[in-house]
Amino acid sequence: MTLLVVDGLAKRFGGLQAVKDLSFTVGEGAVVGLIGPNGAGKTTVFGLISGFIAPDAGEVRFRDRSIVGARPHQICALGLARTFQIVRPFPRLTVLRNVMVGALARHPRRADAEAHAQAVLAEVGLATKAAQPAGGLTLADRKRLELARALATEPALLLLDEVMAGLNAIETERIVELVRAINARGIAVLLIEHVMRAVMSLSQRIVVINYGERIAEGSPQTVANDPRVIEAYLGEAYAGAPPG
Amino acid sequence: MKALGAAVVAVAVLVVLPAFPAVLSSYAVSILTLIFFYGFLGQAWNLVGGYAGQLSAGHAAFVGVGAYTAAVLFERFGITPWLGMFVGGALAAALGGVIGYLGFRFGLRGFYFVLLTVAFAEVCRIVASNTDAVGGALGFYITFTGNPRHFQFQDPRAHYYIALALMLVATGVAWLVERHRFGIYLGAIREDETAAEALGVDIFRYKLYAMVLSSFLTGIGGTFYAFYLLSLQPGSVFGIPLSVEIIIRPIVGGAGTLLGPILGSFILTPLGEVSRAWFGQGGYHGAHLIVYGALLIGVVLFLPQGAYPYLARLFRRAQ
Numbered sequence: 038m039t040l041l042v043v044d045g046l047a048k049r050f051g052g053l054q055a056v057k058d059l060s061f062t063v064g065e066g067a068v069v070g071l072i073g074p075n076g077a078g079k080t081t082v083f084g085l086i087s088g089f090i091a092p093d094a095g096e097v098r099f100r101d102r103s104i105v106g107a108r109p110h111q112i113c114a115l116g117l118a119r120t121f122q123i124v125r126p127f128p129r130l131t132v133l134r135n136v137m138v139g140a141l142a143r144h145p146r147r148a149d150a151e152a153h154a155q156a157v158l159a160e161v162g163l164a165t166k167a168a169q170p171a172g173g174l175t176l177a178d179r180k181r182l183e184l185a186r187a188l189a190t191e192p193a194l195l196l197l198d199e200v201m202a203g204l205n206a207i208e209t210e211r212i213v214e215l216v217r218a219i220n221a222r223g224i225a226v227l228l229i230e231h232v233m234r235a236v237m238s239l240s241q242r243i244v245v246i247n248y249g250e251r252i253a254e255g256s257p258q259t260v261a262n263d264p265r266v267i268e269a270y271l272g273e274a275y276a277g278a279p280p281g
Numbered sequence: 282m283k284a285l286g287a288a289v290v291a292v293a294v295l296v297v298l299p300a301f302p303a304v305l306s307s308y309a310v311s312i313l314t315l316i317f318f319y320g321f322l323g324q325a326w327n328l329v330g331g332y333a334g335q336l337s338a339g340h341a342a343f344v345g346v347g348a349y350t351a352a353v354l355f356e357r358f359g360i361t362p363w364l365g366m367f368v369g370g371a372l373a374a375a376l377g378g379v380i381g382y383l384g385f386r387f388g389l390r391g392f393y394f395v396l397l398t399v400a401f402a403e404v405c406r407i408v409a410s411n412t413d414a415v416g417g418a419l420g421f422y423i424t425f426t427g428n429p430r431h432f433q434f435q436d437p438r439a440h441y442y443i444a445l446a447l448m449l450v451a452t453g454v455a456w457l458v459e460r461h462r463f464g465i466y467l468g469a470i471r472e473d474e475t476a477a478e479a480l481g482v483d484i485f486r487y488k489l490y491a492m493v494l495s496s497f498l499t500g501i502g503g504t505f506y507a508f509y510l511l512s513l514q515p516g517s518v519f520g521i522p523l524s525v526e527i528i529i530r531p532i533v534g535g536a537g538t539l540l541g542p543i544l545g546s547f548i549l550t551p552l553g554e555v556s557r558a559w560f561g562q563g564g565y566h567g568a569h570l571i572v573y574g575a576l577l578i579g580v581v582l583f584l585p586q587g588a589y590p591y592l593a594r595l596f597r598r599a600q
Contacts, residue, residue, distance in 0.1 A: 087479065089475070089478075089479075108478070108483070109478040109479055110478050110480075110481050110482055110483045110484070113478075113479060113480060113481035114481055118479070118480075119479055121475075121476065121479070125473050125475060125476035125479075126473075126476075127468065127469055127472035127473055127476065127477075128472060129472060130468055130469070130472060134465065134468070137465055138465060138466065138469040138477065138480050138482065139480040139481065141462050141465060141466070141481070142480065142481030142482075145462055146462075147460065147461060147462060147465070150462070150465075186476075186480055187479075187480070189480075190480055190481050
């Protein structure tokens, strides 16, 4: 079964066509990468899917029902959770409280939510920092917290918006392992990422967009060798050049 | 240690505070009555202004609606204020619901919400000033009967106990809110509405609940206000100065904390009363507001979270 179907999605901001006739799907338990140069419209796509931005045209179906026009909290309740590229911790709440907010979506009783949040913190490796205020975390830990909170809502599909940006190689590798472990539990992942090695190793399929339009789609291998993708990233001059 | 601290507070509340009127002067008792009453109003405000971070600067509107409702029901229809209190609370909650609906449905944040709440309170003031049925600008007066069934007492100490009970009830409500999903969601909304929404929080609904609960309690306080003073002036019950009095205590004490509004009231109420009397004698009416202003600047500069979190940290360090 296809978990997420994006069909003919379009969004214009004033004179800027941020997303144009975009279609792709995410299968149950799949990992799909969404890549493209800066300003290609990737984060807008996340906003459109998660209900923060209303599309001008097109359809988003999640688990066979349309979620266009649904409020973000309703979409979260259906099992689609997102993270933010610019992390948005609740700075004065403890790390545990931050994750509990997500956990309460499935466990309305405080004690249950707390137990679930503790388990998620252990999974992402933040258990020792549970009692700290989230405002004092390092960037790497904030990215983990962002992931942990979304994970605590027990989604079937997780939208990750650049959870590796700004991290060093070791931290990135840890997050890659974490995403892999999350996916191994059957949670599908749609991933925006600039760290190419990470996207290439994680994704089964990659959708490339530029100027809001899909310019390529396929396995990491196919996409990496697609002249249109190389052109979008490096400019026309490199598109025909032999690799290396 | 935490349990011990809680036990000390509980003993103080249950034994010491009720015993005060027996030993203190009537002036001290009247100051304490005001401390409790403003602590109560601050705690009611704290639910929406502190925990949920929605700065209502028009809470006087709810005091006024509650006060006028109970007073008019009593004077015109002979309905006991013990009942009128809840009618007033319900009407205040309805008004809070309207303000909240408008503000939250259209996503007014920060200063825009402040302006909306102030505007509603001002409209209430102007309506009351121009409605002859409730005494217009001259105000509304309650006949003194001294009958406890009429929420009136020969012994002023009765007000002390009622104000104390109000403060304890509001604090109990805040405590319950804090311990449940509702309170955790309010904290998330205060910190970052967008992130809260992404995590499944229906921010509109929870902000509205907080506003309705807060305005209900504040409206109940209106009955106390009316039958403590026995006269209502639109400018004082609906006015901006009362809204400021309500807000400033929880902010100084620590907005969004359980004991902040009470601590704030213990700091500011005596200071306000003493400086009002002091400057008033010298002919400088209103000069006590300068004291408030100076204190507020100090708090914003040095204790932006309020006094309670600061004291709690000191206390922990001392251990």
